[in-house]
Amino acid sequence: MSEEQSPSASARPPRQQRAGNTATGARKAASKSNRSRAREFALQALYQHIVGRNDATAIDMFTRDLAGFHKADTAHYDALLHGCITTEADLDALILPKLDRQMSEISPIEHAVMWIGAYEFLHCPDVPWRVVLNECIELAKEFGGTDGHKYVNAVLNGLAPSLRSAEVTADKGKKAAD
Template identity: 70%
Template sequence: ALLHGCIAQAQALDELIVPLLDRPLAEISPIEHAVLWIGAYEFQHCPDVPLRVVINECVELAKAFGGTDGHKYVNGVLHPLGAQLRALEAAAQVPGRKSPKGG
């Protein structure tokens, strides 16, 4: 489902990713581009996967298959994208902020 979803929604995912890039999309390696798609797709369609887990999985993929510092770039793009797409979850993860106590 993840692969098919990323392919089917490639243009929409790029529209989310491109504003966060510091260079043209054509200059991003295909591996990092694919990993960014995975992260963006998971943020939108897999709410059961925590924000931090999505970012960590993508960083690990970029470390394993991407360029030398590609994982740093992926991390730098996915953090603000996650904050944008999952604002409530991201706000709850701000260091020093206490989570609400359950009853």
């Protein structure tokens, strides 16, 4: 122990890692589900679409060759990639009113994560709204800017009541009863 450390700092126990998380709080690869992996690959592909305006087929071919793709839920990946690209104008129309700035000022990563969240709210009723929200926050934490996950959380939390109204109302009613 160096003499420069204060006594209170040396008395503090070392920071412990939560099981399944990296030092930044993101989930470790081994603890990710096939759908979580599909979202990660879809995010990378959507980033290519937003930034490079690359063709969906070319992006898809490139992404399927990436290491670890075989562990992803390919059906969910396909739905996210092609669904988000074909409905991007509709997704942007839903997201834009929830933003406090222009869409062009949003990071392409956060933009793609919001597309994934809005798309899943609309087209994946088998995925609970809180799971969609949590998965998107995790994506933004792992791939986005420092506080990008907070922005994604705010936007998707704003969208959920209108896109999954019955589910959100039932969930909030359940919490109030507890």
